[in-house]
Amino acid sequence: MLSSPKKRAARPTKLPTKRPGPAGGARDRNRQATQQRLAAAALALFLERGTAAVTIDEIVARAGMAKGSFYRYARDKADLVAQILAPVIAETTGALDRCERALQVGRQGTLAAIYLTLARELSVMVAQQAACVLLYLQEARSPASAAPPAIQDLADRLTSRTIALTEIARDHGLIRAVDPEVSALAVLGATEAMLFAHLRGLRAPSATVPRVTAALVDIVLRGIGLQPRV
Amino acid sequence: MLSSPKKRAARPTKLPTKRPGPAGGARDRNRQATQQRLAAAALALFLERGTAAVTIDEIVARAGMAKGSFYRYARDKADLVAQILAPVIAETTGALDRCERALQVGRQGTLAAIYLTLARELSVMVAQQAACVLLYLQEARSPASAAPPAIQDLADRLTSRTIALTEIARDHGLIRAVDPEVSALAVLGATEAMLFAHLRGLRAPSATVPRVTAALVDIVLRGIGLQPRV
DNA sequence: TGAAAGCATGACTGTATAGTCACAACATCC
DNA sequence: GGATGTTGTGACTATACAGTCATGCTTTCA
Structure with missing residues (x-):
């Protein structure tokens, strides 16, 4: 704690770019799985109705996760498309x-x-x-x-x-x-x-x-x- | 006011399909001009940003008319596109x-x-x-x-x-x-x-x-x- | 096992937007 | 020129949405 007085100052609109230590640990696996679920749900919706018409709420609903989680994996919809x-x-x-x-x-x-x-x-x-x-x-x-x-x-x-x-x-x-x-x-x-x-x-x-x-x-x-x- | 107790019952989601009498009168001309303005403004916006992203408010703003007027000329955005x-x-x-x-x-x-x-x-x-x-x-x-x-x-x-x-x-x-x-x-x-x-x-x-x-x-x-x- | 920090959650805020409506302005026709 | 019905208006409502945040949960690692 003492070495990082303000760790969120340099993160204006960033994603959590840093991964925690374990390369193949549970955290890493969870993260990848969630990422996959999100991408799969979004892709299906985008193909059904077009990127413009699909809302974040719909994506997270289909992916079975909370809305806040979306913003841990993507800055916004366009970023997810990218x-x-x-x-x-x-x-x-x-x-x-x-x-x-x-x-x-x-x-x-x-x-x-x-x-x-x-x-x-x-x-x-x-x-x-x-x-x-x-x-x-x-x-x-x-x-x-x-x-x-x-x-x-x-x-x-x-x-x-x-x-x-x-x-x-x-x-x-x-x-x-x-x-x-x-x-x-x-x-x-x-x-x-x-x-x-x-x-x-x-x-x-x-x-x-x-x-x-x-x-x-x-x-x-x-x-x-x-x-x-x- | 007293002679028309319920005149709007038979108009669920319709446009005013009936035109008033004069074929080439001022009303007819006004109406056509407004129609043109609306279509031109909408078309320009649709080409700039895609139909999905353009709002009714933007269309009427560019056409220089009030929002309510839009709904006298089109049921909704898709109808205007048609x-x-x-x-x-x-x-x-x-x-x-x-x-x-x-x-x-x-x-x-x-x-x-x-x-x-x-x-x-x-x-x-x-x-x-x-x-x-x-x-x-x-x-x-x-x-x-x-x-x-x-x-x-x-x-x-x-x-x-x-x-x-x-x-x-x-x-x-x-x-x-x-x-x-x-x-x-x-x-x-x-x-x-x-x-x-x-x-x-x-x-x-x-x-x-x-x-x-x-x-x-x-x-x-x-x-x-x-x-x-x- | 316990401290530290990423991670998940969903209620919450502010804003943007579609569509409505009561009324004002206007054209028409007698 | 006045009765009648159409057209124009913009404030208003209800809703839907993006993005935030305080809180609690899970993983990590010593």
Whole structure:
């Protein structure tokens, strides 16, 4: 006590950033479990009714905890959204980073394979984080001041880096020489639309996922590929 | 006062549906002007911050009228959104209707032109109703209970009818024989993404509109067109 | 085992908001 | 120009919500 006369002065609107000592102790486990319950409850509600319409009271009610506890795990609703989307953002950014790095050192013959690796990595991520991806798709087009910043961040990053990757592909002669912004937006738009229909379960193609994926890839490659038009 | 003991019994939650006599009189003009002011103020706010985040108080403040007046022109916020989107819904539905009807009576050689007419009509509508279309795009992926019903309606109708039209095109051999749900979602997704980038003004292709449109049409036609893959 | 500190709780506060209503102002029509 | 009914007004109510806090509980660790 004597060494910390005012310990709350330097914490204007912060979460309790410090964890107590035990790395795998009961406290740590409890904390993680509560965190999970909170995130799961919030995610379910966000998908049902949109982030804007869901209240803190509803989240804690579904998570089965008191309202005060919410504020030990998140600063506010937007912060909780950021926590929920963090894995998706990290994995997406990582896959894009790896792709760009590989493109810088790759030789002409191996470039197409690098893009395929990106596609595969993102597919795995989407399959594993389906609910989070749906949350992103559902809110990505909200105005800047409406959606939580985390969602805007991801949307901006995804678009700009897709354009950059498309530009590289064009410069290497992997696709036709059209405005990379146009081809990137077209590919991203088509992919997201298909994904959204599938994840939301509305009007999704009735064929199996591998079949739909193959059909989409075929359409995209024809659309932006090298083949001359007859 | 004495002659009207109970005049409000038969009006549970209705708007004043009856207009007073004069067709082009001062009252009619005032009413239409107020309606316009309200819709314009609301639309601007909806685009800035999303329908969910905008309050009635803000709308009437920007429209420069008292709160009570709002409820003479709309039942609630969702009803106002429906009014704002009504022209877009009507024109879109009309263009789709005309296209379907034309396809039923058209001969093989004229079918492609019918789809082009649809595209042209929708383009004109988008150009004239840019703000409303942006509102639709911005909210179309919200969960059913979050977005105003009018937006959900339009989204559902647009998707299902695009699929139907794509199916007809495939059956007539205008495009390749792939699952029409896949090609329809791909085309719609690509188009909406481009449109959204353009209308929102974010990361829109820097080329001119006709040039971008031509590039997109080219990509789409290559993607779903008949040409065999080399 | 007991002191120390994170952790959980839910009642509480202040504020923001949807929707109402009694009344004033106005257009209409005779 | 006055009777009649519509339109405009803004204060008002009831409610719902975000965020706080004093209190008691659990874990930690010596």
